[in-house]
Amino acid sequence: xAGVSQSPSxxxxxxxxxxxxxxxxxxxxxxxxxYRQSLGQGLEFLIYFQGNSAPDKSGLPSDRFSAERTGGxxxxxxxxxxxxxxxxxxxxxxxxxxDRPEAFFGQGTRLTVV
Amino acid sequence: xxxxxxxxQSMFIQEGEDVSMNCTSSSIFNTWLWYKQEPGEGPVxxxxxxxxxxxxxxxxxxxxFGITRKDSFLNISASIPSDVGIYFCAGHPVxxxxxxxxxxxxxxxxxxxx
Numbered sequence: 001x002a003g004v005s006q007s008p009s010x011x012x013x014x015x016x017x018x019x020x021x022x023x024x025x026x027x028x029x030x031x032x033x034x035y036r037q038s039l040g041q042g043l044e045f046l047i048y049f050q051g052n053s054a055p056d057k058s059g060l061p062s063d064r065f066s067a068e069r070t071g072g073x074x075x076x077x078x079x080x081x082x083x084x085x086x087x088x089x090x091x092x093x094x095x096x097x098x099d100r101p102e103a104f105f106g107q108g109t110r111l112t113v114v
Numbered sequence: 115x116x117x118x119x120x121x122x123q124s125m126f127i128q129e130g131e132d133v134s135m136n137c138t139s140s141s142i143f144n145t146w147l148w149y150k151q152e153p154g155e156g157p158v159x160x161x162x163x164x165x166x167x168x169x170x171x172x173x174x175x176x177x178x179f180g181i182t183r184k185d186s187f188l189n190i191s192a193s194i195p196s197d198v199g200i201y202f203c204a205g206h207p208v209x210x211x212x213x214x215x216x217x218x219x220x221x222x223x224x225x226x227x228x
Binding site: 004031033035040041042043045048050056091093095098099101102103104105106107108 | 149158
């Protein structure tokens with residue numbers, strides 16, 4: 001596609017439920033990032049995928065968070081047993097390669113846990 | 115890991131004024147990127163810098179890659195109301211492994227008073 005696509009754009013879920021957020025990166029981009037952004041705050045790094053390398057999961061805040069990237073393309077961020085503090089905008093970005101770091105962001109998924 | 119200090123955290127200026135913001139790092143970067151985020155949107159890449167000392171312009175925006183490779187600044191001349199948003203710097207490291215990922219500053223919130 002022309003840009004990074006994220007779905008859904010908005011998600012309201014009940015506390016304790018699991019959610020899946022999807023990211024379709026730009027075609028051919030080997031690097032993919034997930035970030036979390038609370039209202040008016042900066043970008044909190046969650047996880048980084050680069051090609052076939054093991055992902056950098058150092059930013060995942062708890063074991064309720066996980067992400068996978070299938071076939072080097074689409075990525076899914078899963079949050080299990082959601083809590084109210086998980087409410088935020090989740091942003092995905094992709095870049096061409098490790099040495100072409102210009103990252104392009106999707107519009108984000110706004111998650112609200114009630 | 116790398117840390118970026120971005121300042122100021124916020125700015126409130128009058129239309130027509132010039133703006134300057136900067137980022138400093140504890141380690142060397144190969145690439146500096148500047149992004150702008152408007153409400154409800156993902157960050158958008160404004161300027162990319164690849165060489166120490168490089169000075170690059172994009173319209174009223176000018177950014178420089180510091181000669182020490184540990185800092186960068188962004189200037190906006192003759193600000194207008196649509197410059198409002200959060201500006202992020204991002205650096206891409208020299209050495210590799212999983213630390214090839216981008217590191218983002220915490221952002222500068224710019225408000226322009228018409």
